[in-house]
Amino acid sequence: LLGYRRRCPPLLRGLVQRWRYGKVCLRSLLYNSFGGSDTAVDAAFEPVYWLVDNVIRWFGVVFVVLVIVLTGSIVAIAYLCVLPLILRTYSVPRLCWHFFYSHWNLILIVFHYYQAITTPPGYPPQGRNDIATVSICKKCIYPKPARTHHCSICNSRMLVLVGKDCH
Numbered sequence: 001l002l003g004y005r006r007r008c009p010p011l012l013r014g015l016v017q018r019w020r021y022g023k024v025c026l027r028s029l030l031y032n033s034f035g036g037s038d039t040a041v042d043a044a045f046e047p048v049y050w051l052v053d054n055v056i057r058w059f060g061v062v063f064v065v066l067v068i069v070l071t072g073s074i075v076a077i078a079y080l081c082v083l084p085l086i087l088r089t090y091s092v093p094r095l096c097w098h099f100f101y102s103h104w105n106l107i108l109i110v111f112h113y114y115q116a117i118t119t120p121p122g123y124p125p126q127g128r129n130d131i132a133t134v135s136i137c138k139k140c141i142y143p144k145p146a147r148t149h150h151c152s153i154c155n156s157r158m159l160v161l162v163g164k165d166c167h
Contacts (some may be wrong), residue, residue: 067113
């Protein structure tokens with residue numbers, strides 16, 4: 001072994017030392033008594049979690065604006081392009097039917113979309129101890145029931161149901 005060190009080029013010796021040091025570092029992250037591979041993965045993904053938390057809160061605003069712009073453009077196209085064609089080709093009863101039916105659909109779309117974006121997300125029942133706790137919330141260290149998560153948008157200590165969003 002002593003003869004091998006003398007014959008080994010310094011560049012290769014440095015690479016071997018760095019490789020051994022990297023293995024020791026990886027083992028210290030994965031096999032220490034304070035955590036396991038989950039701790040190492042959480043530490044590695046912490047910048048990604050921060051980025052998602054700070055970027056995702058603007059997605060709701062962007063999507064609401066996109067829906068309003070797209071709905072408005074469809075209505076504008078219908079009034080500017082389709083309505084003159086309908087006025088020239090359809091009879092009066094059929095024209096009245098299209099007028100009332102299309103405006104009724106527009107009113108329903110606007111009403112239900114408004115209801116969807118202004119309805120609060122809801123919360124899991126409070127004060128009940130018979131709810132099965134799946135895990136602990138990492139942000140507020142509070143037991144979280146099944147199918148819930150901490151709201152990253154309003155950063156409340158309350159847990160919101162998964163699938164719903166806070167506005």
